[in-house]
């Protein structure tokens with residue numbers, strides 16, 4: 001079963017609108033006509049209109065780093081999925097470890113956001129991953145199963161097709177420590193088996209599982225060429241067009 005890979009940039013809380021536009025203007029010509037993999041950019045909400053406008057007519061998708069589960073209302077500081085759709089965003093990250101760590105997002109919140117994204121036809125990239133203490137305590141498998149089960153509560157096999165999962169071991173994020181391809185493949189197999197248990201083997205064989213955590217130009221090939229790894233979610237190394245391009249063209 002061959003799955004089209006997705007190479008995605010999570011810019012986190014970096015870039016001004018002019019810096020974001022300069023990135024897209026420099027990056028797009030270098031991937032014109034490129035069809036091997038899908039490419040997506042995840043800028044901060046205030047940058048979305050600029051990046052979407054700059055990427056218009058290209059095959060590069062643009063999404064949010066986070067959406068709220070309610071469609072609208074008195075939720076100061078949050079971004080609504082209706083707003084994301086209205087400006088032309090097509091994807092969203094859900095449950096990034098920084099959201100879990102600093103903003104108290106639980107598996108229950110992740111689940112509600114996943115339902116909202118699917119309802120509105122936005123491609124959800126659900127982020128999961130263990131912290132260092134969990135890995136060292138031999139709990140990685142259990143943590144991943146719990147996160148997948150929690151995120152997928154109430155999701156039917158029919159609704160699940162657009163879902164992308166990103167396995168991002170928290171100890172590898174922004175640390176320069178990457179999971180070895182073997183470690184990533186092991187984790188992806190655990191996640192895929194859990195998806196099979198919950199939603200059946202057909203969904204599991206089609207669902208894309210990205211790896212994230214210190215992906216750089218010099219380790220992207222070893223990771224992304226694994227059959228079990230369906231692409232990358234890149235933080236720091238996605239901020240410069242050259243570096244992100246080198247990962248896209250691993």
Ligand code: 13P
Pocket residue numbers: 010096168172173174175176212213214215233234235236237
């Ligand atoms: P780094 O690539 O900077 O480790 O970040 C990974 C990440 O969190 C992507 O979502």
